[in-house]
Amino acid sequence: MKWRRLQGTFLGWLLLMPAAAGIGQTEKPAVQAGSQVSATEEPSYQISERTVRQNQSSVGLSLGILGLYDSNYLGTASLQQGQAIISFAPRLFANVRRRNSLLNLNYQVMYRRYPGGGTADATDHSASLGYEVRPWRGTNIRLMDNVRYGPNDIRSSANAASADSSQQVFSDSQNMLSNSLSGGVSITSGRRNRLDISGSHSLIRFNSRPDENTTSARVRAIDEYQWTRRWYLDVEASNDWVRSANSARNASILRFLGGPALKTAGGWTLGIQVGGDRTQLVSEASMQPSYGASVTKVSATTRAAFQYWRRSSYQIGLSGIHRADSIVARLEHRFGTRLTVNLQTQYYRTFGIESIDQLKTISGGAGFEYAIIPSVLASMSVNYMYQRQRFPSATMEDLNVNRYMASIGLYYFYPATKR
Secondary structure: OHHHHHOOEOOOOOOOOOOOOOOOOOOOOOOOOOOOOOOOOOOOOOHHHHHHOOOOOEEEEEEEEEEEEEOOOOOOOOOOOOEEEEEEEEEEEEEEEOOOEEEEEEEEEEEEEOOOOOOOOEEEEEEEEEEEEOOOOOEEEEEEEEEEEEEOOOOOEOOEOOOOOOOEOOEOOOEEEEEEEEEEEEEEEOOOEEEEEEEEEEEEEEOOOHHHOEEEEEEEEEEEEEOOOOEEEEEEEEEEEEEEOOOOOOEEEEEEEEEEEEEOOOOEEEEEEEEEEEEEEOOEEEEEEEEEEEEEEEOOOEEEEEEEEEEEEOOEOOOOOEEEEEEEEEEEEEEOOOEEEEEEEEEEEEEOOOOOOEEEEEEEEEEEEEEEEOOEEEEEEEEEEEEEEEOOOOOOOOEEEEEEEEEEEEEEEEOOOOO
16 A cells, blocks of 8 residues: 555755755755854854864864664664664865865765664765855855765764754655755845845655655745844745656745844844745645744854744655644753753644645754863764654554664764864
8 A cells, every 4th residue: 555655764864954955844044133144064063063164274084983772773663673783984074275265075974784784784975065255245155065875764973963854754764865056145235234045956866766756946035134233124035846756746836935033132033934835736826824933042152043934845755735834943052162962853744635634753863072082072862753644544544653863982083173
């Protein structure tokens, strides 16, 4: 039966993805009141990421050895079995700094080896290239490309307690190739106005299910205007296109949003946006409201964010365009120069589907990094995933997939970590 194909494992791709890869994905705003647009990656307080992405010319490597526990390494709802494993994670990185530009290259391989070997063993390759240049005052140009090849399941790493926002119904465990290319320009005119124009192209290719191969593209423009010392007005317009090999998700979404943002004296930024989506699926067009709210805080030691969105979206494994609710919460905190803690969780609910009454996904993680000595980093993290597929027919049993990975290990960095 078709609904049986929906069980499997989680799409844990794009470890370093900074830009939206598809329609309706939860994303970081390109412009945030009172902040600067990052041309490569959003700055991280984690010791490992600060070392890999230095604001100066450098070349380095790291090697991680981790012990992991996978609660459901078979990745199915019907047969869940835990297993302790060993993981190795070598990484190469380089930064080239010039007066007004910065180039970052990063490549990492993660090997997961299960006792007895077999098909459960996995190798994960991920690479990124980021380039940022400020050709003249008030203008910032950025380019980013991320490539990943590996299993489409939940992953664990010392660097990330990440809740991926990629909307995929659980499918059979298999290797997957993903690539995301993005670029943009940010222009500040005067002291009160900032315009950000960006575009992205993303593709996903599956080895065993080529009918689910998906390509998406986006163009987006955001204008931020500061009308008082603390109040801002954000206006956004975007257009998304998505194509799938089985033509089940050939659609486009035109979206307009706008709303105020308040930056408080304590460093908090509160924003609300309302607008609408015009979706085009084959020959059918419709209008739906779209709205969201966010609360963020950035300080010298803490970065926190909470976002809620209701908008039109899609999910790989389902046909058509659907309405979805998304909640994302994340927190990073630095204790002195040796310890960093990060937490992140995401709730994603799709509704209005003919074959499934409701689809819920909860994912996230928690972790910390501790610099024992400048070149040795201890890491511990827990990543989790839960998805429930509820069917309208009483004769069809709901499907629940649970999985978490817990890891603990050591990383060696050369040169020494930047704290």
